Structures are given as structure tokens and as C-alpha cells.
Amino acid sequence: MSLQNQNVLLGVTGGIAAYKTPDLVRKLTAQGANVRVVLSASAQAFVSELSLQAVSGNPVSCHLLDPAAEAGMGHIEFARWADLILVAPATAHCMAKLAHGMADDLLTTLVLASPAPLFIAPAMNQQMWAAPATQANLGLLQARDIGILGPAAGEQACGDIGYGRMLETHEIAEALVALHQPTKSARSAVDEKTLPLAGQQVLITAGPTREAIDPVRYISNHSSGKMGYALAIQAQNLGAQVTLVSGPVALPEPLHVNTIQVSSALEMHQAVFAHVAAADIFIACAAVADYRLADIQTQKIKKSADEMTLSLIKNPDILADVAALPDGPFTVGFAAETQDLEYYAKDKLQRKGLNMIAANDVSNQDIGFNQADNALTVFSADAKIALPKQDKLALAEQLLKIVAKNVSANSL
Template identity: 60%
Template sequence: MHLANQHVLLGVTGGIAAYKTPDLVRKLTAAGAIVRVVLTDSAKEFVSPLSLQAVSGNPVHHSLLDADAEAAMGHIELAKWADILLIAPATANCIAKLANGLADDLLSTLFLATTAKLYIAPAMNQQMWKAPATQRNLQRLHEMDITLLGPASGEQACGDIGPGRMLEPEAIVAALSVIQDDTFQQKSILITAGPTREALDPVRYLSNHSSGKMGYAIAQAAASMGAKVILISGPTALSCPSGVQRIDVESAADMHKAVMKAVSDCDIFIATAAVADYRAKHIADNKLKKSDDELTLTFVKNPDILKDVAAMTPAPFSVGFAAESQNIAEYAQGKLISKKLDMIAANDITAAGLGFNSDRNALHVFWKNGDIKLAPDSKFHLAKALLALVAQHCKNKTPS
């Protein structure tokens, strides 16, 4: 959906995540949308109408019984005006009201009165999110063809950790502004993401700092470009992107098995996962006990998933990732050649604010006879830029 000139009616309810809504409005308008905001009474305790009016450029609405607006049936006019009704944050109380058809304030009345496309971005405590009543209400909204955006998982304002965080404004705008183009129509893309965990004993494992955000961003972008997407993911705290099939794995061996099972039906393989190079030769049956001052473990090499895929006949268009701390270009080009890849994207893990666990990154992309640097940007925007390069070079690839 293009957001240029789209009428977006943003409903804001009374959750702590309401403080993010001025930034959300700013990003919606930057994407070309025309935004009007409706606040519930409780939302006004978290964010001021004046701040939202300043960023939207339009009056903020909050009263169902506004005498001036009612003279022209204002709530009905707003309902007709909207192309999109987005409620962010949507609290558990708001979700319950919408699911049961209550209309006791301006926002819930607009919800019933509009024919606009409906989206909600939930935000609540993780236990409230998991509550059976909330899940029943969400199922009702799903049956009403309402699109759920999120929630994300992570640390919450109350100190809990789990699902229930409102998606960041950038992710919400990306979801709304996705253009379902035909770049990868009838193409299947297999993506790996996240870390792997290599067991040492029943309670310990070796892993790395990969969050999986880059791979998940590529999966989201690929789906928006018309591809059938399979995402094979190591352990992460991320929600599966809409329209993507996710397969969860733990170890490098698990990931290798899942990839080799799925890859034969794929046109493009993108390996963003931070796969462990080695695993313990022997996994202890019982917890290793502290005894001597030193512990010696023997490790053996894990299978090279990307190299095995690129060596297939025929092979999919194969894209690797190289997270390096030094000699970035040299190491990336070496992997491109040694693994017989079509393309590789390298990033500097020492760059402040980029890479592991960040929402931003920068990439230096190499192929056989060229390269390009993609400047620091959100991982979703980088994913779109990278996939545009993949699409261009796929067309020029000689079949294996």
C-alpha cells in the first residue's frame, strides 16, 4: 500500500507507549500520509494533544460530544474521511471494547462507523497479552479482518520481559507502506537468521550476540516484494514477519538439516544467520561440575551451510553475510570466491550503533565484478536496497 496522500486516522489509547506517537505521526507524514489523530481520555494523560497537532498539522479529536463537531456529525465525517484507521497503542481495554462492539467514546464509535482498512498495534504487559480473555478478543478481531501489527517482545516499562511491546514507529510505518510489487513474483526465497546454540551439557551452550534483526528485516522486505519466503531462524526474541513461514532451529547442525531440506525448491538463498563455526565434540550427559582451575574442551567444525548450498547443481542465487571486525573488504571478497557465492554483504561489527542488536546497519556489498556501499540506515531500508541488488543480478546470472 502506498502511503502517499492516504488519509490515516490514528487512534491513541492510554498506554505508556503513547509517548511514541508524535514520532509515529512524524514518520507517517514523512511517508506522504495525511494524518489526523483521535485521543481517548486516558491517552491525554500520556501525550498532549498540542504535540500531536504540531506534528500532524491538523486538529486533534478526542470528544464524541463536541458541540461544534456534532453540528456536522463530526464522528461520521471522520469515519468517512479515513482510508486507514490505525490504533497505536491499542491497550487490552481498547481491544476488549473493539472485539465486543462497544462504542462509548469517539475512537470506538469511529471503529464501528468506518469502512477504512483497520490496523491495531497492541501494547500491554506481557501477562495481560497472554491472558485467555485477551487472546479470545484478538481472535474475534482476526475474524473481523483487522490486521495486527506486533506486538514485539522485550523489556517492558514495568520491568517484565516478554511479548506486549508496541512495535517501533518505523516498523509500523514500514508495515503500512509496504508496496506489494512483483519484483519477486513466483520466486521463493530462503533466509537464515539469528544465532545458533551449540550445547556443552544439559544446561550450557555456546552462542553469539546476533539478534536476528537483519535477517528478519530481509524476510519482511522479500515478502513485501511478492516472494514466497521461508525463514529458518535460530533462537531470537523477534516476532515472525507477516506472510513469512518460519522454521525454528537451535544448533548449526539443525539449521543445516532444515536448509538442505527446503533449499531445493528455492530460487534465492540469503544466509544472514551467525552460525557457529565449531561445536563440542562430546556433549556431556550431565551438568559439568566445577573442579580444576582449567577446563579443556575439544571442538569439531560445523558444516558450512552457505558453501554447501552454493555448491549445489543447480544452485540458487546465493548471498552470504560477513560480519567482520577488521579487513572487511578483504575477508568478504575471500569468502565470495572460496564459497563460490553470487553476492556477499559485509558489515563492520565494531561500528558504534550498527550491526549486532541494533536496528541500524551499514553494508558493503560485493559481487564478481563490482561492489557498492550502502550507507547506515534502518535494517528494513537496507534490506530493500539489498534485495533490489539481488533482483538486478539474478536476471544477469547464467543458469548453473
């Protein structure tokens, strides 16, 4: 599986990710491709013609009407030459022009003039990616069977975190190999490597639950939902179809994820069991309240006595109930502990019949609740893997790759 002897036309537009394109050319040529590069006017501010010419071995083109090109019409020459066209990075402006058939420079003109398959790797600020206009343009491009590679989620050059990062250069090259192969078996092998959760239905819970006391008060906990949302984002990046059941959090809903908002533990239990039958993997990351009020007051409780006693009853155990299903999904629990982490995590793993559990020490103020970073120790029946402190998006990716490997092993 490669791009051996394929003519790949790489269009580079003016995003900060353009600095990665010399390495992208190297990755494409390593797959056997013949690469020629077209730079937009704004891309020249981020990457030089000389560097791209050096790595591709071919002259770089920038102008629509080039006296050195065939009959002065470079777009016709390129259109006839290309076996596939890749635009990376593809800015929001470029996507808009492609979606509406504009042809005001060499790159957009040759796209219209070529019958070659077109792939784009979007790269932009997360808010620009989420903007209704960009999403509408994305829909138009998808409707025309244009290959959309990414974007990924993570920290961006502007400091924002979210969708909009261009895929890594090796991911783009590997995706092109996968998508440009005529056989299903070839694509499946690459998907398994680059998208280890491809074809998997993943159900995730995140955030806290709120157990009402009266119309204005509730019992809850310190969970921010960041770890669960990171898992949902990365599961989608790794190829899964993701359903996220979320308690109340102050986080934007992840793009391309089916997010279901709930409040109480009973509501979360109901939402999980409405979707668990379709799930291949269930990850219980939510900090679900163990108890709820036996009697919720319909009116606000007035302050009167110096003491007040609340009667609590146990909530259903969502994780244990899923793990007990006869044909249930691969089940991953979380254990947030303040002491004897390994002992309590292994006990929970065995007692609830889980496939895997990820434990974290929430007594450490640098990780866990409301923090950007976390560290996990992952336990299964016969293994223990320590994942060191890092940002939750990176940690989520590592954990999901461990889960994918174990799911694959279990299916053999």
C-alpha cells in the same frame, strides 16, 4: 497512487507515539487526503487538539455527545463522512475494545457505526504486544479483515527492544495508499518501495552451534545470535516470510517468524536443507562450528590425566552446500574475521560461490560477538559497501535493503 480526495478519519489513542500524529496528518494530506481527527481522552495527555487542528485544517473532536455536531451525534456524522478509518497509535486497550465491539467513547462508537474500512497501527510495550490477550485480540481483528499496520521492532521509549513500535509516519501513509488501491499493479509498486522483500521467502541461520564432548560438556563459540535475530526481525518488517534456524541463544523468538531451534552443526544443516527448497534468499549468519567430536562419550569424562586429546572431524559446510544447489536461493554469507578482513571475505565469496558476503571485524571489542552494535563491509562480485557501526537492528535493515536490491537486479 494517492489518497486524493479520500476522507480519512484518524483516531488517536493514548500511547507515547501519539506525539507523531501531527506529522502523520501532514503525510496523509500530502497524499491528497482530507483528514479529520478524533482524540481519545488519554490521547489528549500526549498531543494537543490545537496542533492537530492546525495541520489538518479541521476541528478536532473528542466527545461522543457533541452539541456542535449534527443532532448532537458526532459518531453518525463521522461514520457517514469517512472513506476509511485509521487508528494510530492503537494501544492495547484500544485493540481490546475494538476486538470486543465496545462503544464507550466517540472513536469506538463511530468505528461500529461506519462501514468504512478500518486500519490500525498498534503501538505498545513489547511485552504488552506479546501478551496472549493482545495476540488473541489481534486474531479477532485480523479475522474481520481489519488492516494491521505494524508494529515494527526496535528500541522503545521504556528502554525495551522488540515488537511494539508504531510504524514511521511515512510508512503508515504509504501502506494506506497501497492497501486502498483497487488495482494489483498499484499495490505492487508501493510494496516494492515500502516493503522491498514483499513476497520473498527468507531463510536465516543465527547463533552458535554446540558440539558435544560428553553429556555435560561441549565445544562452542561466543556468538550471541543478536545479528541473526535482528535480520529475522527486519526481514519480516520488510515484507518477507521468514524461517529462522537458530542455535542455542538467550533471546526471545521473534514474533511472526518460523523459528526452528537446533543445537549442533549437523542439526542445523538438516533443518536448513528441510526448508531451503522454498527459500528465495538464504542468509548464513550463524557461527557454525567447523569441527565436531569424532567420538562423543556417552558418560561424563572423569578428570584423570594432566592432558586430554580430542579427535575432531570436519562438519558439513552449510553455506557452501546451499550455494552449490543448481536452482538455489540468493545466498549471503557472513565472515567474522580478526585480520585481513577484505582478503578473507573476498576469498570466501569466490571460493564458496556466494552472491554476497557481509564481513565484520570481531577483534574489535566494541562490535560483533555479544555486543549491541556492529559494523559490516558488504562484498559482491563487483561492489563493496561499508555499513558503519550502529545498533544491530538498524544495521540489519540496511543490509537487507542491499540484498533486496541485488535480488531484484538478478531477477531482471
